[in-house]
Each structure stands twice: as C-alpha cells, then as structure tokens.
Amino acid sequence: MLSALDKSIIRKLQEDIPLTPRPYKAMAEEIGITEEELLNKIEDFQSKGILRRIGGILNHREAGFEANAMVVWMVPEDDIQKVGKTMASLKEVTHCYERATSNKWPYNIFTMVHGQNKKQCEDIIKKISDTIKISDYKILYSTEELKKTSMKYFE
Known part of the structure; x- marks a missing residue:
C-alpha cells in the first residue's frame, strides 16, 4: 500500500525535471523532505518494481528533428x-x-x-x-x- 508521501513523490516524479544542478534536491524541497530521503524512496520504488526508470522526453521537432x-x-x-x-x-x-x-x-x-x-x-x-x-x-x-x-x- 502506498502512503500519502509515496503518492506525493510519484506525482512529483511525473512532472518535468527542474533544470537545476540538483533537480532531486529541488523536488524534495517542494515535497517537504530531504534530497537523501527522496533518493532513498526512488531506490526503494525501483527495487520493489513500482518505478522502472526515470527518463527525459525530448521534443524532437522543437530540437530541429523534422x-x-x-x-x-x-x-x-x-x-x-x-x-x-x-x-x-x-x-x-x-x-x-x-x-x-x-x-x-x-x-x-x-x-x-x-x-x-x-x-x-x-x-x-x-x-x-x-x-x-x-x-x-x-x-x-x-x-x-x-x-x-x-x-x-x-x-
């Protein structure tokens, strides 16, 4: 069963990744936890099969790939x-x-x-x-x- 915090983390991970040197720190602060807590939760989600991967999506047309x-x-x-x-x-x-x-x-x-x-x-x-x-x-x-x-x- 996922806790309210787990669901908050999943919602945050679905958003665009902040363009900062430490994006997980910024995300953690928005959730109200430490960067280390967020990274530990992400590792836990991966080990349990809740999260397969985190990936970026390139808008290829805007990047010049027609x-x-x-x-x-x-x-x-x-x-x-x-x-x-x-x-x-x-x-x-x-x-x-x-x-x-x-x-x-x-x-x-x-x-x-x-x-x-x-x-x-x-x-x-x-x-x-x-x-x-x-x-x-x-x-x-x-x-x-x-x-x-x-x-x-x-x-």
Missing part, C-alpha cells in the same frame, strides 16, 4: 536477440521493439530514428542496415504528431 522514421525489419528468427541488441545499442536508434508477425506483416523488429530531414534518416538507416547485414526493411515516416504525453498517476 523527420521521424519507424523502420520495420524482417530479421531471421534465430538472429532476433543478437540483431535487436545491436540495434538498441546504436545511439541513432531511440526505440527498438520486437513485434509479432503475421502472414500479411512479416516484420518483427521495429526501430525509430530521427533526423533533420528524410535524407539524414535514410543515411542512418543505411548505416544500421550495413551494421546488422539486413536489407529487408520498410521505412514508415511520421506525418503528424498527435499526442506526446506520459501516464499520470494520483492526480
């Missing part, structure tokens, strides 16, 4: 783990997922790359293809961003 390409790859079943780990390790890949296939959709690995334009995305994708030695893929470009939010709990 092209977003989801690349769907047809990876041999025996190579999925190896190829998936290689793709996921590349700095240019922001998302990497294994997906179920069907008779009409044989692509089993999905990756996301961003570029300032389509040409830059295509150069990145070619580099990935050369690295993993797989050329059976399709590029699906985003046409419009409809929603970009994270889950909110205890509001």
Whole structure:
C-alpha cells in the first residue's frame, strides 16, 4: 500500500525535471523532505518494481528533428536477440521493439530514428542496415504528431 508521501513523490516524479544542478534536491524541497530521503524512496520504488526508470522526453521537432522514421525489419528468427541488441545499442536508434508477425506483416523488429530531414534518416538507416547485414526493411515516416504525453498517476 502506498502512503500519502509515496503518492506525493510519484506525482512529483511525473512532472518535468527542474533544470537545476540538483533537480532531486529541488523536488524534495517542494515535497517537504530531504534530497537523501527522496533518493532513498526512488531506490526503494525501483527495487520493489513500482518505478522502472526515470527518463527525459525530448521534443524532437522543437530540437530541429523534422523527420521521424519507424523502420520495420524482417530479421531471421534465430538472429532476433543478437540483431535487436545491436540495434538498441546504436545511439541513432531511440526505440527498438520486437513485434509479432503475421502472414500479411512479416516484420518483427521495429526501430525509430530521427533526423533533420528524410535524407539524414535514410543515411542512418543505411548505416544500421550495413551494421546488422539486413536489407529487408520498410521505412514508415511520421506525418503528424498527435499526442506526446506520459501516464499520470494520483492526480
């Protein structure tokens, strides 16, 4: 069972991280606890599986990345783990997922790359293809961003 303090911490962690040298100190002060108490609670939440990770979301369009390409790859079943780990390790890949296939959709690995334009995305994708030695893929470009939010709990 989560305490009122736990819920306050979770609500605070859902907000934007303050742009200060010690963001957790600022967050802790707003909650009314010490930075050490907050960091201990975060570690406790992680060890209990309540919190998986804390991550930042970059608004890629505002940062100058106008092209977003989801690349769907047809990876041999025996190579999925190896190829998936290689793709996921590349700095240019922001998302990497294994997906179920069907008779009409044989692509089993999905990756996301961003570029300032389509040409830059295509150069990145070619580099990935050369690295993993797989050329059976399709590029699906985003046409419009409809929603970009994270889950909110205890509001």
